[in-house]
Amino acid sequence: MQPGLRTVCGVLVDALSTVLREPVALTVAGRTDAGVHATGQVAHADLSPTLDTAWLVRRLARLLPPDVRVRAVSPVPPAFDARFSALRRHYRYRVATAVHGADPLRARDTLSWPFPLDVDAVNAASAGLLGEHDFAAFCKRRDGATTVRALQELRWTVDDDGVATAGVSADAFCHSMVRSLVGALLDVGRGRRPVGWPAALLTRTERASEVPVAPAHGLSLVGVDYPADADLAARAERTRRVRVPGEAGP
Known part of the structure; x- marks a missing residue:
């Protein structure tokens, strides 16, 4: 609120x-x-x-x-x-690659992309970001909060209508992380950056100003996973200890 x-x-x-x-x-x-x-x-x-x-x-x-x-x-x-208690969050980012842009009925949740998009190059760049890393280059830092995250899925698919969808899953995400990852990968897809560029940014300890932030409306939180009931308390305690040191509460 x-x-x-x-x-x-x-x-x-x-x-x-x-x-x-x-x-x-x-x-x-x-x-x-x-x-x-x-x-x-x-x-x-x-x-x-x-x-x-x-x-x-x-x-x-x-x-x-x-x-x-x-x-x-x-x-x-x-x-x-x-x-x-959450184990992971799942996001989807939709990008319309057709010349005519996004379908009017999906314009609220789909980015119209006016450039070519090499999905093979984007997926190759995405693979280099998987795993546990410090994603400081892709996050807006908050005092007392870590930017280390475990990125479990980052893969792009294209449907018959030319809509490219990025599936992104992680244990948690820091502020603007998904939109920054998508923005960097779209730059790879249009040929402005080499395939290895996004992964090379993982050595940074501060936000990279050259990383574009993709528009908000293309992104949707589509699911949250939780452990079995018996493991809820332990998961919550572990997450509080690791993710938000010094923070009083959610």
């Missing part, structure tokens, strides 16, 4: 508090930049164990604005933490 600004979290908190007639605090799996979409966001709140979850979904469907939906509500163990 951000004072004075409309956010998805703020809209959900207001709706839940109205429906349940009590203040509700929400913890989400991860922040997204303004303009980034989420079709698989996860959040948790402490609610009554007797709550009718199907009823809550129906009530929220009537109350929420058209651009925010709650697909399901489920009980979880007390140890569950939507942010810190």
Whole structure:
């Protein structure tokens, strides 16, 4: 939530508090930049164990604005933490490579790319970024937070309509990391940078000013993975210790 600004979290908190007639605090799996979409966001709140979850979904469907939906509500163990218990997040970035640009019905979540895109070169460059690295060159640094991340998937595919989609998965992402990775790889795909350039930036300890940040609207958070119930507490504790040293909370 951000004072004075409309956010998805703020809209959900207001709706839940109205429906349940009590203040509700929400913890989400991860922040997204303004303009980034989420079709698989996860959040948790402490609610009554007797709550009718199907009823809550129906009530929220009537109350929420058209651009925010709650697909399901489920009980979880007390140890569950939507942010810190997460094993990995999955993002997709859509790029329309056709001369005519993005389909009008998908223009809100697809970047129209007016340049050639060598997907083979992009995938070769992407392979060099996989694994655990310090992604400082691709992140907007936050005080007290590490920029070391384990990038588990970064691969591009192209469908029959000429839409190239980057599938990106990691244990976590730092601020603007995915959009910066995509921006760097698009520069490789159009021939402005060599294949080895993105991986070479991993030696940097500060953000690389020459890395372009891809527009927000092409990016969507599509899923979050969690461990088995018995491992939730241990995962949350490990994540807090490693990812946010000195931070008081989510």
